[in-house]
Amino acid sequence: MRDAFMAALTEQAQQDSRVNLIIADIGFKVVDDFVAKMPDQFLNVGIAEQAMIGVAAGMASLGKRPIAYSLGNFPTIRCLEQIRNDLCYHDLNVTVVSVGAGLAYGTLGYTHHAVEDIALMRALPNMKVYSPADALECRAVVELLPTTPGPKYIRLGKNREPRIHEVQPDLSAGAPVLVREGSDVTLMVVGPIVTQAIEAAQELAKQGISVRLLTCPVIKPLNITAIRDAATGTAGIVTLEEHTLMGGFGSAVLEALAVHGWRIPVLPLALDDAAASTVGSQEYLREQNGLATHSVISRIADFTASV
Amino acid sequence: MVSSAGASHIGSALSVIDIASVLYGRVANVAPDRVNDPDRDIILISKGHSASGIYAVLGNAGYFPLEWLDRYCVDGAPLGGHVTAHGIPGVEFSTGALGHALPFGVGIAIASKRDAHPRRVFVVLSDGECQEGSNWEAAMLASQHVLGNLTAIIDRNRLQILANTEEISSLEPFADKWLAFGWDVVEVDGHDHDALETAIAGAHDRPRVVIANTTKGKGVDFMENSVPWHTNTPNAEQASDAIAQLEALREGGSR
Ligand SMILES: Cc1ncc(C[n+]2csc(CCOP(=O)(O)OP(=O)(O)O)c2C)c(N)n1
Numbered sequence: 243m244r245d246a247f248m249a250a251l252t253e254q255a256q257q258d259s260r261v262n263l264i265i266a267d268i269g270f271k272v273v274d275d276f277v278a279k280m281p282d283q284f285l286n287v288g289i290a291e292q293a294m295i296g297v298a299a300g301m302a303s304l305g306k307r308p309i310a311y312s313l314g315n316f317p318t319i320r321c322l323e324q325i326r327n328d329l330c331y332h333d334l335n336v337t338v339v340s341v342g343a344g345l346a347y348g349t350l351g352y353t354h355h356a357v358e359d360i361a362l363m364r365a366l367p368n369m370k371v372y373s374p375a376d377a378l379e380c381r382a383v384v385e386l387l388p389t390t391p392g393p394k395y396i397r398l399g400k401n402r403e404p405r406i407h408e409v410q411p412d413l414s415a416g417a418p419v420l421v422r423e424g425s426d427v428t429l430m431v432v433g434p435i436v437t438q439a440i441e442a443a444q445e446l447a448k449q450g451i452s453v454r455l456l457t458c459p460v461i462k463p464l465n466i467t468a469i470r471d472a473a474t475g476t477a478g479i480v481t482l483e484e485h486t487l488m489g490g491f492g493s494a495v496l497e498a499l500a501v502h503g504w505r506i507p508v509l510p511l512a513l514d515d516a517a518a519s520t521v522g523s524q525e526y527l528r529e530q531n532g533l534a535t536h537s538v539i540s541r542i543a544d545f546t547a548s549v
Numbered sequence: 550m551v552s553s554a555g556a557s558h559i560g561s562a563l564s565v566i567d568i569a570s571v572l573y574g575r576v577a578n579v580a581p582d583r584v585n586d587p588d589r590d591i592i593l594i595s596k597g598h599s600a601s602g603i604y605a606v607l608g609n610a611g612y613f614p615l616e617w618l619d620r621y622c623v624d625g626a627p628l629g630g631h632v633t634a635h636g637i638p639g640v641e642f643s644t645g646a647l648g649h650a651l652p653f654g655v656g657i658a659i660a661s662k663r664d665a666h667p668r669r670v671f672v673v674l675s676d677g678e679c680q681e682g683s684n685w686e687a688a689m690l691a692s693q694h695v696l697g698n699l700t701a702i703i704d705r706n707r708l709q710i711l712a713n714t715e716e717i718s719s720l721e722p723f724a725d726k727w728l729a730f731g732w733d734v735v736e737v738d739g740h741d742h743d744a745l746e747t748a749i750a751g752a753h754d755r756p757r758v759v760i761a762n763t764t765k766g767k768g769v770d771f772m773e774n775s776v777p778w779h780t781n782t783p784n785a786e787q788a789s790d791a792i793a794q795l796e797a798l799r800e801g802g803s804r
Contacts, residue, residue: 267677267710267717270780286711288680288718289647320646349554349622350630353597353645519636521622521629 243399243434244272244341246377250384251309252276255283258388260307266294268312268341291316295324295338302334307387311339314347314354318363318395329393330366337387337394338363343373343433344484345513346400348524352517355527356397360432361489363395364462371462373397373432373483373491376406379459382413399434406436406457416460417468424454427546428473431457431482432491435533439482442538449539451546461491466498470506477549478507480542484533487512509545511538551601552788554622556630559791560766560778562602564706564739565673568761569594569606571745572671572702573639581611584638590668593654596675596704597631597644604628604637612639648681650674651701655687658699658756671749672701677709680718685730691756692731699756700749701732704739706765710779727758739763768795 252275255261263276264285277284287294291312298308310317317340318325329336340356347354363371370390374380374397383396411419418430422443431439436457443453456472473479481492492510499506513531520530528534532541551559573579577590594603601621608618613627620626627636631645644650654672661668678684691699705723707713714720724734733753737744739761748759765779766772769791783791 265711267680270710270777273711286717288714289677289709290680290682290718292682316646349556351633351643351645353631353643521626522624526624 243374243377243380243403244401246380247339247384247396247398248272248276250381252279254384254388255280258307259283260305262301262306262308264294264298264308264310266291266312266316268316291320292324295321295336296328298336299324299328299332299334302336303332307335307337309337309339311341314340314342314356315359316340318356318359322362325363325393326366330368333368333392335391335393337396339396339398341398342400343397344435345518345524345527348522348527351521355518357484357486357513358489359395359397360461360483360485360491361493364489364494366393368392369462370394371397372459373461374399374459375431375433375436375457376403378405378407378410379413379419379457382410383459386413397433403434404437406440413460415468416463416465418456418458418465418472420454420456420472422453422455424452424476426452426476427478427480427542428454428456428476429480429482429542430469430472430495431455432459432461433484435482435484435528438528438533438535438538441535442542445535445539446542449543451543453542458491461494464494464498466495466502469495470499470504473506477546478509480509480511480545482511482533482538484528485512486515488515507545507549509541511541550605550618550621552783552785554630555782556601556622557780557782558598558601558630559783560708560772560775561596561599561675562605563767563769563772564763564765565596565599565675565704566602566606567740567742567767568673568702568704568745568763569603571742572673572749573606573610575742575746576750577669577671579639581638584612588668591641591654591657591670593642593644593650593670593672594632594640595644595647595650595672596678599675600628600630600632603632603640607637607639610639613637647675647678648683651684652687654699654701655691655694655696658691658696659694661698662694662696668698670699672699674701674703676703676705676707676720677714679703679720680714688727688730688732688756695754696756697754700753700759701756702749702759702761704763705760706763708765708774708776708779712776724760727760731755733757734760736760736762740767768798770794
């Protein structure tokens with residue numbers, strides 16, 4: 243997904259000289275092609291994320307379209323106030339990009355787990371939040387950037403995630419994207435953990451539960467009407483994300499349904515409210531958090547039986 | 550360890566290992582059987598990504614069973630890819646995001662002064678890390694409070710992830726910057742244990758920074774001063790070559 247992002251961005255930057263890629267010393271080899279093609283649209287500010295956002299804001303104020311890229315929490319939480327005041331308060335056209343969403347950097351430990359970013363970015367005014375599930379969704383998100391004003395946040399996976407979609411989805415309305423038809427329960431997923439959702443849906447089909455599976459790469463602005471409509475005829479919505487339950491995608495869906503007074507049963511599957519206390523890979527840490535495929539299967543089965 | 554774990558940062562680990570050996574082994578008032586002793590000195594590793602090197606030093610010094618090293622970054626094992634105080638004896642502070650330990654160290658130094666406690670605080674930083682503003686905020690405060698109990702040791706290997714520090718956001722004149730911030734500055738060869746010991750152990754009445762000139766990937770010819778060895782994982786062949794080179798060095802007595 244990282245490579246897909248960089249390839250799409252490079253094409254865009256070749257057509258639009260306002261696009262400037264700004265990094266804080268992350269992107270070894272990943273940025274090489276961009277730098278070779280457009281050295282004057284590239285800037286490595288050093289290991290200085292707060293400056294990265296401030297500099298991006300300044301450039302955006304003169305009409306540039308900066309893309310501030312780093313890893314994990316470095317481009318978001320490290321410089322949260324710069325994002326809040328310099329970007330969001332001034333509604334500046336800067337895209338913040340983080341590679342390694344969720345538990346992707348599992349063994350590197352809690353400092354490198356990006357598991358609160360959706361909540362924090364979502365809470366900021368003017369900010370748009372995207373979490374693509376595969377390379378095609380990622381490209382579709384990049385293609386939204388030129389026509390979407392103001393600050394934006396893209397939460398990338400790591401790399402080489404399996405491709406989910408046959409064709410590039412149209413994300414212009416922010417609607418969820420159908421992955422698999424089903425009639426009993428609707429499963430809405432953000433990010434690369436969709437691969438587990440697919441396995442779960444296949445297994446649940448064997449158990450006689452028909453899962454309608456969608457991805458929802460546009461988290462803010464949330465198209466709640468499209469989400470409601472997508473769940474029509476099923477017993478309810480299960481959300482799945484690699485993010486803390488508090489303030490994440492599932493939480494966004496619940497808030498929006500409540501605001502509209504739409505009474506649809508929702509089961510939000512997300513990470514526990516705890517810093518990972520054990521060392522382990524992404525798969526291992528998912529297991530520890532009740533997000534392994536077998537847990538997802540049994541939790542969906544229980545939910546479907548109960549509603 | 551790094552190879553079988555599929556991990557990175559081997560260059561960063563080899564760069565800092567002499568500093569860590571001297572600090573834990575010769576200078577600081579610390580010992581494996583006194584990890585909770587209130588009178589111990591405090592060592593903070595700000596470059597948390599050098600975990601494999603720091604853990605090798607701690608394991609060999611007896612802070613935890615050496616077998617832990619063989620399970621570095623394994624699911625459910627104690628040791629992960631960044632230094633953590635969660636369950637690892639000898640580690641005082643969890644790091645991984647750069648630019649966090651110097652402010653924490655200033656806090657410890659101020660609190661110790663207020664308690665009239667003689668403990669010393671040692672903070673190990675990397676050089677690229679000094680591009681983070683948080684370090685300079687702490688540096689200013691440290692001299693304001695005349696923290697003679699605080700020593701920063703900087704692993705000055707001149708490389709960060711993408712290139713040389715001087716090509717990205719230059720640190721030089723590095724010693725002058727620290728001087729201007731009111732610090733006592735000493736420069737040494739960061740692989741010379743005696744020189745390191747003298748520089749780190751010496752008394753000072755202001756905060757001291759030891760700029761330790763090092764070689765990233767020290768001791769392994771194909772890793773030395775090589776940008777990719779920040780990120781790359783050695784394969785089995787490279788790992789055994791590297792181990793052979795390091796063992797030859799140890800036998801030669803230069804380490
Ligand atoms: C706040 C923050 N930003 C970025 C990173 C990613 N990162 C890990 S190591 C490193 C740079 C390493 O260079 P240096 O600080 O000189 O340490 P060395 O490994 O050379 O000793 C970076 C940018 C990080 N860990 N923390």
